[in-house]
Amino acid sequence: MDSIDRNILVALQHDGASGLAELAKVAGLSVSATAERVKRLEERGTIRGWRADLDPAAVGCPLLAWVFVTLRPGASDAKFRDGLAPFEHVLECHAVSGPWSYMLKLRVAGLPELEAFVAGELRRKAGVERTETVLALSTVKETAILPVAPPDDEEA
Amino acid sequence: MDSIDRNILVALQHDGASGLAELAKVAGLSVSATAERVKRLEERGTIRGWRADLDPAAVGCPLLAWVFVTLRPGASDAKFRDGLAPFEHVLECHAVSGPWSYMLKLRVAGLPELEAFVAGELRRKAGVERTETVLALSTVKETAILPVAPPDDEEA
DNA sequence: GATGTTCCGGTCAATGCTGTCCATCGCCGC
């Protein structure tokens, strides 16, 4: 993982469909050497996959919300976690520090769908005791592009 | 935007590099008809781009945190928002409901970097009055794959 | 300390595939 790899990763996060020829120019290598590096990054797991980045509103999920959750005493964490997997509008679920057990990130069509999920799935099932919901009023910035930092010193 | 388009979008979110031939099989169309649909989805803005999905830990950002922020009375929202843009470890920034003005999602190398940003950039600059930081202890689920819902009725 | 060997990573060239373009056909609405 040298600075060439990092340049490749930065470029691929911004545009993963521009082709190896252009990527090779960024990397300063030949096309095949660039392809070899990309392949290695995939095998190592640094590149987990290739995704189309969609407009949430265009696919019917304009509403963004987070739900903080506390489980009932004695409730099963594993059961709660597994229960969330099938819900595809649950984009994220993290165990968090602070007064809450978990924090979920949701994308839904509207408030009725949000309420249905929180009241129905979370509270009724899944051993959830208390919840607190935060709505996104507007989004200033939202990206999945990670900062690709040098391992220690040096700044490209 | 019919059910074929939705199937295409679902497939492209899971694997955007498998090629048109395989995508055409999913869509049940010829290769060129599939390509035409993908092109239209890009032009319409439904597909915003093509990204490599990276492992955060592998690129040096293992720590995930959210920072809730309240601006000082009279502070400029626009200035705050614009000030965040250059920080690439700020993945998200939303104006939110509830007691806080904004909620930021951060990916950083470790606690020192997190503290440096919150204390230095947010509190000292940018007109921030109060902050509250939530750390991710573990991540159960984290995806950018959106549910591609039918516009109204019907379920594929 | 010098030299030979091996391995890793790069370039270059050829091949196979795949995405793109175009003409044609079928279907639906007017």
Added chain:
DNA sequence: GCGGCGATGGACAGCATTGACCGGAACATC
């Protein structure tokens, strides 16, 4: 019946992939 949108199929061009060859660094041997 006519016009337009969308899908089909084939031909072409461009690109990714593969293999052979080359160079340098690390290690072992003399």
